Amino acid sequence: MTDVGRHPKITLYTMSEVVDVKGYVGSFDVSILKKARYVNEKECTACGECSKACPVVRPDEFNLGLSSRKAIYSPFPQAVPSAYTINISECLGHNPVVCGKCVEACDKKCIDFHMSDQEIVERVGTIVVATGLEAYDPTELDEYGYTRFENVLTSLEFERLINAGGPTGGGLLRPTDRKTPRSIGFIQCVGSRSSSRGASYCSNICCMNTIKSTLVLKEHFPDIDIKVFYLDIRAFGKGFEDLYMRSRRLGVHYIRGLPGTVEEDGNRNLKVSVENTASGKLEIYNLDMLVLALGIKPAQSTRRLQEILGLQLTPDGFFLEAHPKLQPVDAATRGIFYAGCAEGPKDIKESVTQASAASARAIRIMYKGHISSEPITSEIIVEKCKSCGRCAEVCPYKAITVDVKKKNPAVVNTAACAGCGTCAAECPFDAIEMNHFTTNQIMEQVDTLLEERPGEKILAFACNWCSYAGADYAGVSRLQYPPNVRIIRTMCSGRVDEDFIWEGFRKGAPVVLVSGCHIGDCHYINANHWTEKRVEKIRKKMTKLGLRPERLQLAWISAAEGVRFAKVMKELEELRTGVTPEEIGHTISILQDREKGKTP
Amino acid sequence: MEQTARQDQKESGGTRPRIGVFVCHCGLNIAKTVDCARVAEMASGLKDVVVSKDIGYACSEPGQQRIKDDIREQGIDRLVIASCSPRLHEPTFRKMIQSVSLNPYVLEMANLREQCSWVHMEDPQAATEKAIDLVRMAVSRARHLEPLNEGTLPLTKRTLVIGGGVAGIQAALDLADNGFEVVLVEKRPSIGGTMAQLDKTFPTMDCSI
Numbered sequence: 001m002t003d004v005g006r007h008p009k010i011t012l013y014t015m016s017e018v019v020d021v022k023g024y025v026g027s028f029d030v031s032i033l034k035k036a037r038y039v040n041e042k043e044c045t046a047c048g049e050c051s052k053a054c055p056v057v058r059p060d061e062f063n064l065g066l067s068s069r070k071a072i073y074s075p076f077p078q079a080v081p082s083a084y085t086i087n088i089s090e091c092l093g094h095n096p097v098v099c100g101k102c103v104e105a106c107d108k109k110c111i112d113f114h115m116s117d118q119e120i121v122e123r124v125g126t127i128v129v130a131t132g133l134e135a136y137d138p139t140e141l142d143e144y145g146y147t148r149f150e151n152v153l154t155s156l157e158f159e160r161l162i163n164a165g166g167p168t169g170g171g172l173l174r175p176t177d178r179k180t181p182r183s184i185g186f187i188q189c190v191g192s193r194s195s196s197r198g199a200s201y202c203s204n205i206c207c208m209n210t211i212k213s214t215l216v217l218k219e220h221f222p223d224i225d226i227k228v229f230y231l232d233i234r235a236f237g238k239g240f241e242d243l244y245m246r247s248r249r250l251g252v253h254y255i256r257g258l259p260g261t262v263e264e265d266g267n268r269n270l271k272v273s274v275e276n277t278a279s280g281k282l283e284i285y286n287l288d289m290l291v292l293a294l295g296i297k298p299a300q301s302t303r304r305l306q307e308i309l310g311l312q313l314t315p316d317g318f319f320l321e322a323h324p325k326l327q328p329v330d331a332a333t334r335g336i337f338y339a340g341c342a343e344g345p346k347d348i349k350e351s352v353t354q355a356s357a358a359s360a361r362a363i364r365i366m367y368k369g370h371i372s373s374e375p376i377t378s379e380i381i382v383e384k385c386k387s388c389g390r391c392a393e394v395c396p397y398k399a400i401t402v403d404v405k406k407k408n409p410a411v412v413n414t415a416a417c418a419g420c421g422t423c424a425a426e427c428p429f430d431a432i433e434m435n436h437f438t439t440n441q442i443m444e445q446v447d448t449l450l451e452e453r454p455g456e457k458i459l460a461f462a463c464n465w466c467s468y469a470g471a472d473y474a475g476v477s478r479l480q481y482p483p484n485v486r487i488i489r490t491m492c493s494g495r496v497d498e499d500f501i502w503e504g505f506r507k508g509a510p511v512v513l514v515s516g517c518h519i520g521d522c523h524y525i526n527a528n529h530w531t532e533k534r535v536e537k538i539r540k541k542m543t544k545l546g547l548r549p550e551r552l553q554l555a556w557i558s559a560a561e562g563v564r565f566a567k568v569m570k571e572l573e574e575l576r577t578g579v580t581p582e583e584i585g586h587t588i589s590i591l592q593d594r595e596k597g598k599t600p
Numbered sequence: 601m602e603q604t605a606r607q608d609q610k611e612s613g614g615t616r617p618r619i620g621v622f623v624c625h626c627g628l629n630i631a632k633t634v635d636c637a638r639v640a641e642m643a644s645g646l647k648d649v650v651v652s653k654d655i656g657y658a659c660s661e662p663g664q665q666r667i668k669d670d671i672r673e674q675g676i677d678r679l680v681i682a683s684c685s686p687r688l689h690e691p692t693f694r695k696m697i698q699s700v701s702l703n704p705y706v707l708e709m710a711n712l713r714e715q716c717s718w719v720h721m722e723d724p725q726a727a728t729e730k731a732i733d734l735v736r737m738a739v740s741r742a743r744h745l746e747p748l749n750e751g752t753l754p755l756t757k758r759t760l761v762i763g764g765g766v767a768g769i770q771a772a773l774d775l776a777d778n779g780f781e782v783v784l785v786e787k788r789p790s791i792g793g794t795m796a797q798l799d800k801t802f803p804t805m806d807c808s809i
Contacts, residue, residue, distance in 0.1 A: 001792055001809060004769055004784065009776035014786045018762055026755035032785055062797065078809045079790035122783045124760040128775075130768035132793050156797060163799040212802040239803040301787070305762065340767025348766055348801055348808075355770035362759050362771075363778055371755045375705065375748035415753045435748055436705055444740040449733060457733070464687070472685045475714030483726035486733055487715060489686070566719070 005080040013120065014081060017301070021127070021308050024397070024416045025335025026371045028127060032120045037085045039072070040110035044083035046074055050102035050111060056090050060167075063160045066175075067167035072102045072111075077165060086111070125371075126335045126362040127309070129319060130355065131302060133341035136191025136198055136295040144187060144292055145262045150175045151270060152262065152290045155186075155209060162216055172220065174289055176268040181288030183225035184217065185272055186210045187259060192295035193231060201316050203295035204345040207234045210293050211247045218250040226252045227285055229259055229274055237349070255283070262290060296345035309336060310396075310525050318344045320521070323559075329358045332465075332523045334418075337361050376419035376436045376491065378412050384431035385409035391423035391432060394494075396525035420524035421495030425534065437490050439497065445488050446503050454508030455584055458485040458572050461500070463493045463528075466517035466558045473562030474569075481566040482573035485513075492516065494527030501538055501552060506591040510579035511551050511572055518556040528556075545590055551579060617743050620651040620676035621735060622667055624658035624683035626713055633717035633724050634731045639682065642732050646739050650674050658683050659692055668700045677702065678742040682710035682735050703747030710738040758783060765793020 004010055013034050020031040039050075056071035071090040074082065092099035094113035103111050135156055138146045146152050151174050153161070164170035174181050188206055191198030207230070214226050233254065235244040248254065259274040265286075272285045298317040306313055311331050312320040319342050322330040329337050337358035340351040365371060378391075378400075389404040399416035400423060402408070410432075412423075421434040433439065449457060462468040468489050474481065490496060493516025504512045514535055522528040532554065539549035553575070555568045621643040625631035636654040644652035651674050657663045658681055670676060679702070681693050686709040694704035712731050720727035757780055761772045764786030772782045784791070795801070798808040 001769060001796070004764070004772055004791060007773065007776045007782075009780065010772055010782045010784055012764070012784045012786070012791070014764070014791065015789055016785045017787055018760070018785055026753050028760065030760050030783070032783075037789070064797075075788065075790045076792070076796065078792070078796070080792070081790070085789040122758070122760065123756045124758040124783060125756040126759045128759060128761045128768070128771045130761060130763035130765060130771055132763050132765040132767070135794075156794075159797055159799050163797075166799075208802045212800060212805065215805065216800050237803065243802060299763075339771045340763070340765060342763065342767070348795060349803070351765075351767040352770045355767040356774050358767075359759075359771045359774035359778070362775060363780060366755060366757050366759070366780060369755060369757060370752045372750040373753050375750050414751060435746075438744065438746075441741045441744045444744055445737045448737045448740040451736075468685075469687060472687055472711075472714040475685075475718040478718055478721070480722060481719055483716075483720040483723055483730050486730065486737065487711070488737070 001078060001080045011122075012081070015085065018305065018308065019119070025333075025365065026125050026415070028124050028335070030122045030124060030127075032122060034118045034120055036088070036115035036117050037083065038088060038111060038113055038115050039084045039086060040112060041081050041083040043108050043110035045108065046082040046084060047107075048074070048084075049105040049107070050084060053101040053105035055099065055101065056092060058087070058090055063167045064154075064157050066157060066160055125366050126337070128337050128339055128355075128358045128362060129305065129309070129311075129331070129342050130339040130358075131299045131305060131342045133345065134297045134299050136203075136297055138190050138292050138294065140197055141190060141292075143261050144190070144259070144290070145264065145270075146292060149262065149264045149268070149270060149290075151181075151264075151268055151288065152292065155206070155213070155291055155293045158213060158291045162213070162220075172217070174268075180221065181224070183227070183287045184289045184291065185227040185229065185270070185285065185287040186213065186291045186293055188228065188230040188293045189258065190292040190294050191297070198295055199297065199316060201345070202234065205347045206293040206295060208237070208240055208243070208347065210291075211235065211240075211243050213291070214247045214252045215243065215250070218247075218252070227272075227287065228252060228254045229257060229272070230254060231256070231258060237347070296341060299342065302342070309333065311336065312521055314344075318342065329354055329361055335362075335365060373415055374419055376434075377414045377417040378419070378421065378423050379433045379435060380410045380412055381431045381433060382409045384429050386429050386431070388428065390426050390428060394422050394426045394527075394530050396420065396422070396522075396527050418524055420492035420527040421490060422492065422524070422527045422530050425495055425497040426530060434495060437495055439499070442488060442490070442497075442500055443503055446500055447507060449486050449488075450504065450507035450509055455510055455579075455581055456484055457509065458511045458513065458576055459504045459509045460485050460487045460513040460515065460572075461493065461496045462487045462489055462557075463516040463523075464489055464491045465523040466521065467493070467515035467555070467565070469559035470557040470561045470565040473559060474565045475562075477562045479562055479566040481569035484573055484576060485569050492522070492524045492527050493531040494522075494524060496531060496534070498534060498538055502591060505547070505551070505587050508584050508588055510584055511553065511576045513553045513555060513568070513572055515555045515557050515568070518558055521558060547587055547590065548583075550575065617648045617678045618650045618674065618676050619646075619648045619678045619680060619739055619742050620667070620670055620674065621646075621649055621653070621680045621682065621739065622658055623652075623654040623712070623735065624663070624681065625654060625656050626683060627657065630683070630712050630717040633721050633727045634712055635724070635728045638728060639712075639731045639735055643680075643735050643739065646736065648678075648743055649739060651676060659689050664696050668696065671697065671700050671702065677706060678745055679707045680710060680735065680738045680742050681707065682712045682731065682738065684713040685709075685711050685715070703749075705748040706742070706745045708738045708742040708745060710734040757781065760785065763793070764788075764791030766795040768793070
């Protein structure tokens, strides 16, 4: 920690939050709101005289309210920066009539009530998101009595109590009588692995954290009686099983089953009833203290940051990585990386590993001093552009600017363009070409596919990141499905132009599929929203023309959904066999009068 | 859009594209189900295809050498590799054609493994028909591929690290020790995060700070 404070290459902004990010890989402009500390960070020597003089006493957040601090304080002895800070909403005010005692006490005159919040803008090339975690709040699990019984503590509170730097100097004391407990119980999976309360995932760290705590306890108090109530012990990491075995050898009693109720007796001891699923019996334990092994939740700031940076979240609320195996620290947006619990619950070793990986990935982009831009970007055909502004409206990256009033043609910022192709698909004047996925190239694929026996074939569009990968996953899993489908790959389902679909039907395709990432998982922020709207629009037109709209299908298939891909293929084949040659002939006759490849 | 309008600029310029097709067996992964020789033979009759061959392992060193030799000898300027998923080996083959001075974007892959042989194992006939279609489609697309060049953009050699817990601290130090500037933003008055609140930490059982 001190290395960070001293490092000449690191600028540290504490009490600060990122409020806005503009730009793209290589040139992000980051707005940072730095809140006033009211103490000069450089001058303060952390002598503590100000704190002694301060009359305001408040619960200490660092010790989770188990001790108190003043309104001017240092969060903890090893804090970096070591400078004190004033919580201005608690401070009585610097008016000497009211208080101002700290100002008098400070010899170095580093307290300044005229400081104000600052907005700082920094330009950076890459971003590492390491926003950490929030501990689960066990209030809703009322059966454990956390809010009713003082001797029921959370695992974090326990950490502070056993810590030499904590409020009791490391002497483990019961909150009610300040005596060292003779027996202590740990309840596992508090807020984890539950479909109804807390989260359904495993929080990864709580088993080992409890095992560690039992070892620390046995070291300090060899005679203490320890019970651990658990579902499974997940000691999967290197050296973890050893620690677990050591804990068992030291006499820690592991009981398989989570308590149903916790009650308190007259001595403020806790009576824990548990169904031991190993013995099948209801067992009752009397314990002096109970610790709830809290699960990990995404940090509160996650959602806001996700919006600011245009990132995606997994259903459990953590940040989504570009690929769970091959790019586990990359965000889908180039130049942004994850480290630590921001991406999912993990322990210190894993957080450190991932942080080193994230920095290596960032350096991989930066070391050359310039970055290469993907040539898969859109290009405006200036002669055809009518400056309608549609492309700028649909671009998820705000990479296109059009001056609609002055009728200047659209301009693509190729550095910001990620290559989804939504603009090219949406342009009403065919004035945008998507490099490497040109209209020409894709139309030729459609035509070639339907040249012979079109009635037997299913034309499918699949996005590179999800559906095409899902099709690959079906292959890797050797899932068998009907052989009639032919996939055309695009980078994003947003690229699938209306014209491609009409061309397919005009050439005799019985069924057309458009497939992409699930809504919310699009690799191009939200480009698939436009896909959805477009497909809806085409279906309406089909109905008007007397064509069965269900012949155009839309399916969201993720990279992990090989089974779903195979299932969709089977459904499409059923749909296809229901389309008669007469129906196809009818479709062709309706569409062939119109200009080839054009929207009816 | 008229057919003529959609014809490649190359064509209007008078020179026809010269397409090479290589159908990979991937050992038996593809060849057990798909008749690779038949697919290659079919492709040899397609317009603009100057070379069409089936090949044991396209990605192997000797496989790549054979393809590169053909590219040089036959003056191939567009390449179709019918093998596994482009998500797997597109980078491999892009590098390969760059080494014989072709633009990496004049490559098209037909996915005969993940999306054909592996999913239609019970119907080799239909799988071969599908493979033929996929290669025909790839050739049609390849005819219109254009060389593309990666541009360069300016870059600020600095990293923003959001969060000063153990992960943020480690990332910041690794970057800074490698000579890159770091801006570390922490919401609280001190860095340290949740880790700083812990007593001993597993597996080493030493203190957290």
